[in-house]
Amino acid sequence: MLDFARGSAQKQSCVTQLAKSFYADWRTRHGRMAVFQDAADPPPERLLQAIWQHQRLRRDQLRTLDGQSVRVLHPGFASVEGGPDFRGAVLQFGEAAPVTGDVEVDLRTSGWRAHGHDQNPAFCNVVLHVVWDADRAASGAATLPLRAALDSTLAELSSQLEHASLRLLPENLRGQCAAPLRDLPATALTELLRAAAHVRLQNKAAAFRARAQHVGWEQSLWEGLFRALGYKHNFWPMQSLAELRPRWLPGADSLLTLQARLLGLSGLLPAELSRRPAGADDYLRRVWDCWWRERAEFADATLPRKLWRFHGLRPANHPQRRLALAAHWAQAGNLTARIERWAGAVIPDKKLLDSLTNILQVAGDDYWSWHWTFRSARMQKPQPLLGEKRVTDLAVNVILPWLWTRAAAGKNEKLRLEIEKRNAAWPAGEDNAVLRLARQRLLGRSTLRTGAERTAGEQQGLLQIVRDFCDHANTACAGCGFPELVRNLFHENKVGGLE
Numbered sequence: 001m002l003d004f005a006r007g008s009a010q011k012q013s014c015v016t017q018l019a020k021s022f023y024a025d026w027r028t029r030h031g032r033m034a035v036f037q038d039a040a041d042p043p044p045e046r047l048l049q050a051i052w053q054h055q056r057l058r059r060d061q062l063r064t065l066d067g068q069s070v071r072v073l074h075p076g077f078a079s080v081e082g083g084p085d086f087r088g089a090v091l092q093f094g095e096a097a098p099v100t101g102d103v104e105v106d107l108r109t110s111g112w113r114a115h116g117h118d119q120n121p122a123f124c125n126v127v128l129h130v131v132w133d134a135d136r137a138a139s140g141a142a143t144l145p146l147r148a149a150l151d152s153t154l155a156e157l158s159s160q161l162e163h164a165s166l167r168l169l170p171e172n173l174r175g176q177c178a179a180p181l182r183d184l185p186a187t188a189l190t191e192l193l194r195a196a197a198h199v200r201l202q203n204k205a206a207a208f209r210a211r212a213q214h215v216g217w218e219q220s221l222w223e224g225l226f227r228a229l230g231y232k233h234n235f236w237p238m239q240s241l242a243e244l245r246p247r248w249l250p251g252a253d254s255l256l257t258l259q260a261r262l263l264g265l266s267g268l269l270p271a272e273l274s275r276r277p278a279g280a281d282d283y284l285r286r287v288w289d290c291w292w293r294e295r296a297e298f299a300d301a302t303l304p305r306k307l308w309r310f311h312g313l314r315p316a317n318h319p320q321r322r323l324a325l326a327a328h329w330a331q332a333g334n335l336t337a338r339i340e341r342w343a344g345a346v347i348p349d350k351k352l353l354d355s356l357t358n359i360l361q362v363a364g365d366d367y368w369s370w371h372w373t374f375r376s377a378r379m380q381k382p383q384p385l386l387g388e389k390r391v392t393d394l395a396v397n398v399i400l401p402w403l404w405t406r407a408a409a410g411k412n413e414k415l416r417l418e419i420e421k422r423n424a425a426w427p428a429g430e431d432n433a434v435l436r437l438a439r440q441r442l443l444g445r446s447t448l449r450t451g452a453e454r455t456a457g458e459q460q461g462l463l464q465i466v467r468d469f470c471d472h473a474n475t476a477c478a479g480c481g482f483p484e485l486v487r488n489l490f491h492e493n494k495v496g497g498l499e
C-alpha cells in the first residue's frame with residue numbers, strides 16, 4: 001500500500017510556479033474565487049443551480065420538508081428554453097417507484113408565487129422545489145432545502161462551481177483574446193494552458209476530497225470510475241450504481257455473480273431469452289439464473305431502464321459492456337492497491353498510458369470480448385473491454401485527481417508533484433466539439449500552434465479557460481477578462497526569458 005503521508009517536496013520548475021501563481025492570483029483579484037462565508041447571506045440562485053446540477057450534496061441524506069428521503073437518480077438537464085430550471089429529473093421519494101419530472105430552484109419557497117410559477121402551465125410537471133432554506137412548502141411539489149445538505153462549505157463550492165456553465169454558448173466568433181494570444185511566445189502559451197490545467201486538476205480533486213470525507217477514499221474512487229464509464233450520456237445512473245457498491249459487492253463469490261448484480265440492478269437485463277444472437281442466450285440465461293435468486297433482495301434499489309440514454313452512443317460504450325468491465329475490476333479485488341502502486345512507481349512519460357492501461361484492461365471475457373451488447377452478433381475478432389482513449393479519460397478525470405488529493409491530504413509533496421507532472425505530460429485524449437470551438441475562438445485556427453494539443457494537460461487547460469471565461473461572455477466576448485490576463489502576462493514580463 002502506498003504511503004500518501006510521507007515524502008519531501010521536490011524542486012518545482014520556477015516557470016511553472018510563476019504561471020500557476022499568476023493564473024491563480026488573477027482569479028483571486030478579479031473575483032473568480034469564493035466571496036461568501038457560510039453564515040452570511042444566501043448564495044446567488046445561479047450557484048444554487050450549479051450545486052444542484054453537479055450534485056455537490058450529501059446525496060444519501062436528502063430529505064424533503066415533510067421528512068421523505070429523496071434519491072436523485074438524475075438531476076435533469078438545465079433548461080435552455082425557459083420554464084423550470086431542470087427538465088427530466090428522475091427522483092425516488094421514500095420507497096415509492098422513481099418518478100420523472102422537472103425541478104425548480106429558488107432561493108426561497110416564496111419564489112414559487114413571486115415568480116408566477118403557480119400560474120404558469122410550464123411548471124405543471126415540477127416534482128421537486130429545491131430551495132436554500134425553508135420551513136414550509138409553497139408549491140404542490142415536494143420541497144427540498146439544501147442549506148444543511150451541502151458536501152462542502154459554501155465558500156469552497158463557490159470557488160469550484162461559480163463558473164460552471166449551465167448551458168453551452170453559441171459558437172462561431174473569433175474571440176477578443178485571439179490577438180493577444182497570437183503575440184504570446186509558444187512556450188508562454190504552453191505554460192498558460194498548464195497553469196489553467198492545474199486549476200482544473202485542483203477542482204476535480206476537491207470534489208473527490210469532499211466525497212471521501214463522507215464515504216471514504218476507496219468508495220470515492222469507485223464512484224469516479226463508474227461516472228467516467230458512463231460518459232456524458234449515463235453519468236448519473238452509473239453514479240447511482242457506484243453508490244450501491246456497499247450492497248452489491250459483499251458476498252459476491254464469482255465474476256458471474258458480480259455481472260448479474262450490476263446488470264440486474266441497472267435494469268438493463270433483457271427480459272426475453274429467445275431470438276438472441278448465437279451465444280447470447282446461454283450467457284444471458286446464466287446471468288438471469290443468478291439474478292433471479294437475488295433480485296428480491298435488491299428490488300428497492302433497481303434502476304428503471306428509462307434512466308439510461310442510448311441515443312448517439314457508440315456500441316463500444318454501451319453501459320452493459322461497461323458494467324461487465326466494472327465487475328472484472330471488482331472481482332479482482334486489488335484495483336485500488338494497484339493504482340496506488342502505479343502512483344509510486346518510476347515510469348517514463350512515454351510509458352504512462354501503457355502502464356495504466358495494463359492495470360485497467362482485463363485479460364478477456366468469454367462473452368463481452370466478443371459482443372458489444374446482449375443484442376449484437378458475435379464479432380469476428382475479440383475487442384478489448386477498454387480502449388486507450390477511455391484510459392486517458394479515466395486518468396485525467398478520475399485517477400490523477402484522486403491520487404493528487406490523497407497526496408495533498410497526506411502532505412506527501414513528492415507524490416503530489418509527481419502526479420502534477422503526470423497530469424501535464426499525459427498524451428492527448430480524444431478531441432471534442434468544445435475543444436474544436438475553443439481553438440477557433442481563442443487561437444483563430446483549428447489546431448494549437450504546434451499542431452493538435454500534444455498533451456491531455458493542454459486540452460484540460462483549454463477546457464478550464466472555456467469554463468472560466470468563454471462560458472460567461474457572449475459571442476462578442478463582452479466583459480471577458482481573459483484578453484487582459486493574456487496582455488498582462490505578456491507586458492508585465494511574467495514569462496520573460498521563457499523563449
Ligand code: SF4
Nearest residue numbers: 175176177470477480
Ligand atoms: S470569451 Fe474571452 S476567453 Fe472566450 S474567446 Fe472571447 S475573449 Fe477569449
